[in-house]
Amino acid sequence: MLRQLCRKMFGRSLWVYHANSGGCNGCDIEVLNALTxxxxxxxxxxxLVGSPRHADVMLCQGPAxxxxxxxxxxxxxxxxxxxxxxxxxxxxxxxxxxxxxxxxLGPVEKIxxxxxxxxxxxxxxxxxLYGVALALGLVDKKIVPAEVRAEVLPVPKYHPEDLxxxxxxxxYTKAEKF
Amino acid sequence: xxxxxxxxxxxxxxxxxxxTLAYPAAPAPAPERFRGRPIFDxxxxxGCAGCANNCPAREILVYDVCQEIRILKYLGRRCxxxxxxxxxxxxxxxxxxxxxxxxxxxxxxLQQRIELFMSTCQRCGRCFDPPSKLDELKLRGYxxxxxxxxxxxxxxxxxxxxxxxxxxxxxxxx
Ligand code: SF4
Ligand code: SF4
Ligand code: SF4
Numbered sequence: 001m002l003r004q005l006c007r008k009m010f011g012r013s014l015w016v017y018h019a020n021s022g023g024c025n026g027c028d029i030e031v032l033n034a035l036t037x038x039x040x041x042x043x044x045x046x047x048l049v050g051s052p053r054h055a056d057v058m059l060c061q062g063p064a065x066x067x068x069x070x071x072x073x074x075x076x077x078x079x080x081x082x083x084x085x086x087x088x089x090x091x092x093x094x095x096x097x098x099x100x101x102x103x104x105l106g107p108v109e110k111i112x113x114x115x116x117x118x119x120x121x122x123x124x125x126x127x128x129l130y131g132v133a134l135a136l137g138l139v140d141k142k143i144v145p146a147e148v149r150a151e152v153l154p155v156p157k158y159h160p161e162d163l164x165x166x167x168x169x170x171x172y173t174k175a176e177k178f
Numbered sequence: 179x180x181x182x183x184x185x186x187x188x189x190x191x192x193x194x195x196x197x198t199l200a201y202p203a204a205p206a207p208a209p210e211r212f213r214g215r216p217i218f219d220x221x222x223x224x225g226c227a228g229c230a231n232n233c234p235a236r237e238i239l240v241y242d243v244c245q246e247i248r249i250l251k252y253l254g255r256r257c258x259x260x261x262x263x264x265x266x267x268x269x270x271x272x273x274x275x276x277x278x279x280x281x282x283x284x285x286x287x288l289q290q291r292i293e294l295f296m297s298t299c300q301r302c303g304r305c306f307d308p309p310s311k312l313d314e315l316k317l318r319g320y321x322x323x324x325x326x327x328x329x330x331x332x333x334x335x336x337x338x339x340x341x342x343x344x345x346x347x348x349x350x351x352x
Binding site for chain 1: 197198199201202206208212218220234235236237253254255256257258259260277278279280281282283284285286287288289290291292293330
């Protein structure tokens with residue numbers, strides 16, 4: 001549904017506003033890399049704008065910091081609706097390696113609602129393009145959560161009557177059966 | 179004159195050829211040594227929690243339900259793809275894949291959860307022999323990380339149980 005909405009609302013082009021709320025600059029460089037002629041995000045109509053008031057999409061890099069949270073929130077509220085937020089990098093997605101620092105509040109989703117997550121530290125420019133293409137409905141989502149359970153628990157049941165005394169050691173005679 | 183310069187420009191542009199990568203229309207696999215998402219192999223994992231204790235992002239949570247069952251949960255959200263977990267794993271149960279197409283609208287898609295059967299050692303409950311100095315930093319014994327709120331708990335008294343992760347920051351707008 002979100003994808004259909006995206007296609008309808010953002011049918012022509014996405015103007016992106018690039019907000020760094022305290023990342024290490026690695027993700028910024030990759031985002032700018034994705035805008036170079038080699039990766040050429042402009043063929044999807046993506047254009048970098050300087051003000052959140054002109055933007056459809058906010059690209060968040062870096063965790064939500066104590067010092068920048070309010071500015072980030074105000075930038076989000078300055079964007080005209082409908083708006084999308086991309087969390088780029090593991091800082092924005094989950095707080096990154098600094099997630100338990102005193103200055104870091106955590107992922108940016110604590111401050112602004114996030115629509116798409118692009119993890120990586122930093123994500124490759126291809127990964128950013130993939131995320132954008134996913135939002136535009138050009139590619140399918142490839143990732144699914146994995147869960148593995150131990151189906152049968154091989155808990156051995158010891159019965160004292162199966163213990164035998166053999167040459168000074170106690171042996172459990174059914175040991176090989178479980 | 180101006181027409182001539184335009185023609186010249188077009189000719190230069192045509193001669194330069196095409197540099198743009200066709201991705202995402204055509205696949206662009208990551209280079210050989212690229213480290214992407216770590217993949218956990220439940221069949222090989224012995225549940226030593228070495229990966230959890232050495233992860234710089236505190237990304238892998240361990241919860242001991244009881245003596246026999248240990249849950250290992252990889253969150254995926256703050257993983258820096260550093261490969262340290264794959265390095266310390268004594269059973270090579272973690273492979274750093276070359277997967278980078280991990281963008282998702284739901285962060286929970288990145289999770290990997292393994293429920294492990296643990297054998298019991300009568301002496302300490304959990305045995306793991308540290309092979310190097312780095313590994314001696316590891317915490318042995320039982321772990322009770324908060325799987326719901328995705329928090330790593332390291333014998334901390336500052337942690338308050340049931341604290342929500344999202345929407346707990348009071349923000350005053352001016
Ligand atoms: S995700 Fe990694 S590269 Fe990006 S801002 Fe955070 S630390 Fe830097
Ligand atoms: S790759 Fe690094 S950050 Fe990711 S789970 Fe392994 S040790 Fe943690
Ligand atoms: S280090 Fe390897 S064997 Fe130990 S818990 Fe992690 S994945 Fe399993």
